[in-house]
Amino acid sequence: MEEPTLRIRELQKDRVDFVMSGVDLAFANSLRRVIMADVATVAIDMVEIEVNTTVLVDEFLSHRLGMIPLTSTNCEEGMRYKRDCPCLGFCRYCAIVYEIDVRCTEGEMNVTSEHLTMIPPDQWDHDEEASAAEDILAKRGKNFGVPAGPATDPDPQRKPISLVRLRKGQALKARCIARKGIAKEHAKWSPCSAVGFEYDPHNKLRHTSYWFETDEKAEWPLSKNAIEEAPPGDVFDFTAVPEQFYFDVETTGSLNPQEVCMRVRLPVPACAWKLTMQCRVWQSCKISLLR
Amino acid sequence: MEAFRKEREEREADRAAWEALGLESSKWSGKNLSDPIKAVEDKWLLLPAFLKVKGLVKQHVDSFNYFVDVDLQQILKANNMVSSDVDPRFYIKYTHISVGPPERADPDQGESPERFSVTPHECRLRDTTYSGRIVVNVEYIRGTKKIIRRGIEIGRLPIMLRSNKCVLTGKSEAELARMQECPLDPGGYFVVKGTEKVILVQEQLSKNRIIVETDPSKGVVMASVTSSTHERKSKTYVLTKKGKIYLKHNSVSEDVPICIVLKALGVQSDKEILQLVCGHNEDYREAFAANLEDAARLGVFTQRQALEYMGARVKVNRPRPFGAPGGGMQGPRRPAWEEAMEALATIVLAHVEMEGMDFRPKAVYVAVMVRRVLMAMKDEKLVDDRDYVGNKRLELAGQLLALLFEDLFKKFNQDLKMNIDKVLKKPARTEEYDVLKALTFHAQSEGITQGFVRAISTGNWSLKRFKMDRAGVTHVLSRLSFISALGMMTRITSQFEKTRKVSGPRALQPSQWGMLCPSDTPEGEACGLVKNLALMTHITTDVEEEPIVRVAFMLGVEDINLATGPEIHHPDTFMVNVNGSIVGLTRQPGRFVSSFRKLRRAGRISEFVSVYINHHHKTVHIAADGGRICRPMIIVEKGLPRVTEEHIKLLKRGSVTFDDFLRKGLVEYLDVNEENDSYIALYEREIVPATTHLEIEPFTILGAVAGLIPYPHHNQSPRNTYQCAMGKQAIGAIGYNQFRRIDTLLYVLVYPQQPMVKTRTIELINYDKLPAGQNATVAVMSYSGYDIEDASMINRASLDRGYGRCQVFRKNVTLIRKYPNGTFDRLADAPIDEETGKPPDKYGALQADGIAGVGEQLRPGDVYINKQSPANANDNSFNANILDSSNASIVQYKNTPMTYKSPVGGIVDKVMLTETENDQTLVKVLIRQTRRPELGDKFSSRHGQKGVCGLIINEEDMPFNDQGIKPDVIFNPHGMPSRMTVGKMIELLAGKAGVLKGKLQYGTAFGGSKVEDMSQILIENGFNYAGKDYLTSGLTGEPMEAYVYFGPIYYQKLKHMVMDKMHARARGPRAVLTRQPTEGRSRDGGLRLGEMERDCLIGYGATQLLLERLMISSDAFEINACQECGLLGYNGWCPLCKSSKRVAKLTIPYAAKLLFQELMAMNVVPRLILDDA
């Protein structure tokens, strides 16, 4: 098998479309599964409600708060899991604290993720145990912990995430504590919303048998990946194995797409692959696309 | 200003266009008959227009309005005098009655006019009754003067929501919101003592109509009629017995030969009898002749003789004071002929009206009944069908309340009269007697108010007058989901007993078409007996009869009383009936009926009066009575529907309403009988020259609940029926005021969605605004093996993101009572634990007032109302010391707290403190749980396909398509072939197309988005046209060998959740009497090893297991038995033998020991014969 290579076909702020080759099917699928379930991000995990006179009940709001994607660049190194942190409650290395304090005084208003304000650790009314590891904090990316939205995206069309609508006189005040986690535990920690995955668009390997009434070709439109491969010849090659894998990863905004794919922690042979990928692929791709 | 004028001008132009329209369309437009008739597009828009004026629960509201506005006056008129037996000059007369707006029974302090005003929601919350005052005007004698008084309250009437008297009627959405009321709530129910009660529609056989039936096994033909008047109800039969005809009635002790009856009714000569019954028909004459001989043999020739004969057999029920046999002092038995006369005049066929003592109408009526029997004897097809919907009448809230009110009012007047007599009897009175005091005193005793409240809240309608004793008339309005509430309002229950094993009343009747929903009926014992109204129906209320009779005479009907037998039975004459009573004869029934209909279409007669010809009986029936189901239809004239495109255009613009269509004679209401006399086309293309009507829309054959099903016409019929039952259990939104309500149990979905595939019905009943379900992406495939028996797999990430998440609210109520002895309950602080100096944990949620704070979390066992009751609350001796606040401490209190019982934690959602009408403090605490679907929770699609969650699967393990779309639910394909729910497959296809196009699709019955169009959309978006997708396994990354049917289906979460059901126990409580484990989850009961399980163990021979299950683990008990006498002893001593010599110890079930003792109590000696094994 040839050397693992990866070719990026399209890269947007929340989406990457790439073709991977030189790996076997099991590896490619593992990558897909890991992207979906094992990449660490930050999400609100605990909500302490002080005032809630909105129409939504506490659990309902907490659930909505938890679903907000928070910018988690380099979360893998920039933050500790609660279970790995020696602190008792929470500390600057394992938690981010937010406050939401809105009161509608006139007409109606929308409470959005914009109203979530991060409280710097030195303003916490909370005694931290000294377990200094300043270097961890330094590893965090830009805007770490900021809700994905207008604050992290220059796009003027970008809207913040809606939480609840208030009427005059209603108020919401709560303290939210965000933690590091993975999507295996709860989908709110998932960095991506959908991962497209395909190989062998012409079904040359005959891994599936299409259902059709009269004409298979007419009834099953080819996917866009079909142009990447030559149409099948007349002879069925029963020794062939899958070679090219087409990925299409769409993120929620907590991580940028390249990080989602890069942060994958795979067993030993994969580490080698990871390094290769980092050097060769990601850095060679046009950084202008990322901005 | 300019805009306003323009709008007005436009409206006037529309009006003018509307006026001009009808004239054109009635003309023959010169087209050939074979030309296809262009379908009037969007004629279904008449349906929303209909629902706007009539609404789904309009029948309830109309009937209540009729009761309050019309019936109440009539009842008063019939019972308006109360006189005295003592003073003949005295009387009190009611002159007017009316019902006021709903008022609070315990008004606020002060003078504000608002202090009486009440909203239904206040009544729901405060457990009071939403009722208005019934006030009368009276006229009575005081001394010698006539006094007139107005506005005297005699009681309170519960007010139906959204009726004329209700405060909600005609209010805007904003105003309703201010009253905490949901604008989509249909109304039509009552709020009695805080609970919402519906008086269900009751189905009955129609009154005052002749029904002919045969019993082929006995060869009996029977014509029966139930006469119902305001005074009495009775049933009269004309039946055959050994080929001869008799009259049977409850008040006559034996069956009377029919000729004697006719002679008693004044038809003396045999010839006249023969002519009146048979006319000139030889067949009938022959069959009837034997009856004439009968009378002659019995020596009955004259009317006098006939009356004597009957009089001897009449049961006299007149109350005779000090009734000695044969009459007391005052009531000597009248001559027999007089008794007979009386009975014939008032009891037999009571509904046939007579003038004075002229029996002619009754004679004709009896003759007609006899003729119907003769007809059925000759041709057995000429019998009536009891199950035919046209022979049924529906009794609604208004009629039932009218019966109740008349009863209560009579009772009220009786009591009043007794009171008056008692006072007037006293010889010397110091002042003139003023009856007003007695009247108000009686009103205060609340006989009428309580009568209504009791009847509606228990559902027991017992009226002695009509021997009516019905239970279960009212039901608590089910608020499980919006649909369940709505479904309840359209429900019809039958009076037939449920145990009878006849299929007739349960079967689907062809005449139910368009009137009653063919799908919506429960399974099991009430199947087919409980029905639901179809979407576009109306139930009539009574229309005055007299003007109709006058119209009939004006249209050339000849008075029946002037006709002779041969005239009546002439082959060309048709008998004209109004509400079942014979009015006259006509020779031109066709012309009569069509002119009658013309008058009705012109609005000269109420649109709900029906007229039709029965050619078999040669009769014309005009029906103006209440309780007939009818529905509107487009009139077709000369092969053209009267409603044209232009009409619909104006309707769309909102310039005209449904009533305009009625008034203009474009549509009309047909009841079942008239429907059967019409030629109705389902679609325009089916119109032929003889067509008289056109259906407005075929899907209105279904009811509101069946209307939710997409593509129901593709499903196997029982599936639609199952869905009708299941749609009512779906969790969703209940009303816009759902979070303001405090219901015993309330289920609410966190993120309800309107279905991707809607139906017109869904939009009409606002299910899209108050939905109960979510659009799940479904993959129809097998996965994991945990999906057998209809279990489905659910995506864990979907659950994380809120799929199927619901809230459960439970109400907890307590009264803070004041006791008659002056003590009262109190709310207390949390006690302080002496060791820690803090309140114990279980009081953690309490606030300073002794009630848990809103938002506090409760764990099992936590106290949320820390109530304390006085120890001597039931001691009724009044203790003045207690009242003195300085002595309050002498009262001993015991703790009677309310503790949270559920095994899972909850959160205090609402706390309400209020006062009931009798001044007790009421505390309601609403406790909420938020639940995420778990293994075993029940889900269902809209096609009667229920299933439980069998496994929750991680997202990455889910199969996905090339775009990375994963299913929310995986549905096992084995659920499809045997159920044949093709509608579900089309729903998926339409839903998928809708998602791709960004548009909602329609699955309306007999229409909806076409499969072909849906496939086209799929192809345009790069999908397979059949809805099948190429999926990749999430586990291996390899494609699935097979294609997978993949797309959105609307899924409902049903109220059955494992959390409320799961139960197991190792050790636990036992019943006191038998010492066996208790039964049921609520008592932490044991799991029963029943007979069948026992049989298995016996069959297998597992004796020790049997012993362990049935005795050791249940109610083992050690007894001392005497081997000498075989009876039970104690402590090794036999009290009978007075010895301890042969007493043995053995273990038996306690239940067996109990049995022995019970037998001994019955003087049966059970002796134990012991043997060493």
Ligand SMILES: [Zn+2]
């Ligand atoms: Zn920490």
